Amino acid sequence: MDLVQKIKKNKFKVGIIGLGYVGLPLALEFSIKNIQVIGFDLDAGKVRKINKEKKSYIKHIPSEKIKKEVNRKTFLATTDFSRIKETDAVIICVPTPLNANREPDLSYVLNSTEEIAKYMRKGQLISLESTTYPGTTDEDILRILEKTGLKVGKDFWLCFSPEREDPNNPHYSTSTIPKVVGGVTEKCTMIGKMIYSKVIDTVVTVSSARAAEATKLLENIYRSINIALVNELKTVFDRMDIDIWxxxxxxxxxxxxxxxxxxxxxxxxxxxxxxxxxxxxxxxxxxxxxxxxxxxxxxxxxxxxxxxxxxxxxxxxxxxxxxxxxxxxxxxxxxxxxxxxxxxxxxxxxxxxxxxxxxxxxxxxxxxxxxxxxxxxxxxxxxxxxxxxxxxxxxxxxxxxxxxxxxxxxxxxxxxxxxxxxxxxxxxxxxxxxx
Ligand SMILES: NC(=O)c1ccc[n+]([C@@H]2O[C@H](COP(=O)([O-])OP(=O)(O)OC[C@H]3O[C@@H](n4cnc5c(N)ncnc54)[C@H](O)[C@@H]3O)[C@@H](O)[C@H]2O)c1
Missing domain, CATH: 3.40.50.720 (NAD(P)-binding Rossmann-like Domain)
Incomplete structure (x- = not known):
């Protein structure tokens, strides 16, 4: 059965790499919808918390939710990356910090891509969610994945889909926040949309992975600049004895x-x-x-x-x-x-x-x-x-x-x-x- 058929029949398995603020709620969302999920993390402590203790390590995610999904056997966590072979879609949710010189530190993304490359097989979808600069998906990640000899758009599918998690926002959850998806090829976008549509109410497609990467940056730059604007006005108005609030x-x-x-x-x-x-x-x-x-x-x-x-x-x-x-x-x-x-x-x-x-x-x-x-x-x-x-x-x-x-x-x-x-x-x- 090819991936499209598997998705249509709800018979696909998702792998989530990085079980932090972004990866854990997403994993739970798939599991709640009866889609098998394997969560991968380097942190054995987090894996133990999920599998053995069935407890949350993030304040706004209740332990009950984890316990329910682990008990139902639709969700498990592991540090064993060879199990990537078992999955049909692999979603990368690892950190993208800045290094000491305030330059992008893509090491987490690149290391997890190397792990995927070791175990990937024909017919899988790889989706990056970590916020990053345009070109990460169709240059850096693609280069590593194609070293396996597999070809994007033919043997596997690759897309970028930015995360829009707003921790503890009572009005929006992972499934109700519209999600943007852009693939390296048209079919990559189509398959990415099909997978995310299983758990997200509204999936918006764009023409490329780069456009999706840029969309996330626009959203966050917009906030950074507008916050800076009111912060500056605060100092100006304060001198004039005007209350910014x-x-x-x-x-x-x-x-x-x-x-x-x-x-x-x-x-x-x-x-x-x-x-x-x-x-x-x-x-x-x-x-x-x-x-x-x-x-x-x-x-x-x-x-x-x-x-x-x-x-x-x-x-x-x-x-x-x-x-x-x-x-x-x-x-x-x-x-x-x-x-x-x-x-x-x-x-x-x-x-x-x-x-x-x-x-x-x-x-x-x-x-x-x-x-x-x-x-x-x-x-x-x-x-x-x-x-x-x-x-x-x-x-x-x-x-x-x-x-x-x-x-x-x-x-x-x-x-x-x-x-x-x-x-x-x-x-x-x-x-x-x-x-
Ligand atoms: N936290 C948010 O609200 C938020 C919102 C939007 C976007 N993002 C983006 O999502 C990405 C992930 O952020 P986060 O807040 O979930 O980070 P996090 O630090 O909470 O979680 C990342 C997880 O990845 C694991 N990890 C690191 N390297 C790994 C590897 N090679 N293989 C497997 N697991 C690995 C870590 O152990 C950790 O559990 C970042 O790019 C971030 O910018 C975060």
């Missing part, structure tokens, strides 16, 4: 031509601070510079420094200084109600405040201790928010506005508050300083 709220009443973006302590997460620079790097090959991207990066990167200036200003107003002061940062995750601290500006804030002599603690119920990170080695555990704990701090810095915070309680029991998210917006108090 009030202005955004008023502008949002315009029913067309305006989409609100909100300022904050800086960009965070695995995507928006990183992805735009994949295009910057690739554009150099075409002798073109990406000025908007660089400028947005500069503005967003300067935000934690702006916040620290505001902290110093708040101390000054209270006849205190930062050196030796005790500061409690609220929220370590890069956005509210999640447990992801990758590129979180809160980490940069800890570093900058400590550099200036402050003694810094943090609270985040979703991140009970700070793991060892590539960039930072903080040995800290989350501090509970109690009346007596709050009274120990000279200043409370709200970095991430988790829903569980009782702002009224925090305001009542804190001495000075610096608020980067307008979380205390509805209160009038000389204790509050917006940053």
């Amino acid at each position: 009030e202005v955004i709220s008023a502008a949002s009443t315009k029913p067309f031509g305006f989409t609100p973006f909100y300022p904050g302590p800086g960009l965070g997460g695995h995507c928006i601070p990183i992805d735009p620079f994949y295009l910057t790097w690739k554009a150099r090959e075409f002798e073109i510079s990406t000025k908007f991207i660089e400028l947005a990066g500069e503005v967003n990167t300067s935000m934690p420094y702006y916040v620290v200036e505001k902290v110093m200003h708040a101390f000054n107003k209270n006849f205190k200084h930062i050196n030796g002061a005790k500061i409690l940062i609220l929220g370590l995750a890069y956005k509210k109600d999640i447990d992801d601290i990758r590129e979180s500006p809160s980490l940069k804030l800890i570093e900058l405040l400590q550099d200036r002599g402050a003694i810094v603690d943090y609270n985040d119920d979703y991140v009970t201790e700070i793991p060892k990170l590539r960039k930072y080695k903080f040995n800290k555990k989350s501090t509970k928010i109690t009346k007596s704990n709050l009274s120990k701090y000279d200043l409370v810095l709200l970095s991430t506005d988790h829903t569980y915070y009782d702002y009224e309680f925090i305001l009542r029991n804190s001495r000075i508050i610096v608020d980067t998210r307008n979380a205390f917006g509805k209160f009038k108090s000389s204790k509050i300083f917006k940053a």
Whole structure:
């Protein structure tokens, strides 16, 4: 039976490489629809959690969901890549970070492609979901896969389909977010669409893998630039004694031509601070510079420094200084109600405040201790928010506005508050300083 027939009869097996924030929910989605899934990961700990403990390691994915699918035997995880042979479609969901020189680090994608090449056979579809620059699929990946002697569009199918996961968004899940697919050949696109349509309500096709890669970059560059714009306007309006939050709220009443973006302590997460620079790097090959991207990066990167200036200003107003002061940062995750601290500006804030002599603690119920990170080695555990704990701090810095915070309680029991998210917006108090 060829792949098209297998898909039509729901008799195909999916392999997902990389069981992280993107790969795990996607694997579960296929499994829920009664499609056999094998999840591949290098991390034996994650594989054990799924197969043996049947537990989740991502806050917004309930363990129950994993348990149900593993028990039904439609989903299993493995570190044994030879099982790629058993699958009909292989979807790559591995990290695409920047290296120390802020250049694309494609090593995870290339290593997993090498693994696929070792075990691939005729008739399989390979789909890349990791965010990357245009050309990754039809140049870098294709080169590795065709070294096997198999030919794309004839022996196997290859496409790019960007992930649009928005962790913890109550309105959208993996299956209800429309998905873009672009193949290396027309038939690759067609087969990619058929597979994704089994689990995604709306699949949108584009003419090539490159167009699909570029689509994802446009989406994330759009966000990075618009966030930079409001971050810059925040600093300008602040000097003019105008509240940016009030202005955004008023502008949002315009029913067309305006989409609100909100300022904050800086960009965070695995995507928006990183992805735009994949295009910057690739554009150099075409002798073109990406000025908007660089400028947005500069503005967003300067935000934690702006916040620290505001902290110093708040101390000054209270006849205190930062050196030796005790500061409690609220929220370590890069956005509210999640447990992801990758590129979180809160980490940069800890570093900058400590550099200036402050003694810094943090609270985040979703991140009970700070793991060892590539960039930072903080040995800290989350501090509970109690009346007596709050009274120990000279200043409370709200970095991430988790829903569980009782702002009224925090305001009542804190001495000075610096608020980067307008979380205390509805209160009038000389204790509050917006940053
Ligand atoms: N997290 C998001 O919300 C999000 C949204 C859209 C796009 N993306 C993109 O999706 C991709 C994956 O991101 P993520 O957040 O899921 O990353 P993640 O770090 O949560 O998960 C990646 C997983 O891949 C595994 N891995 C690494 N190398 C491997 C290999 N060679 N073989 C098998 N497994 C390997 C890791 O152990 C890890 O479990 C990235 O390109 C990212 O930019 C992420």
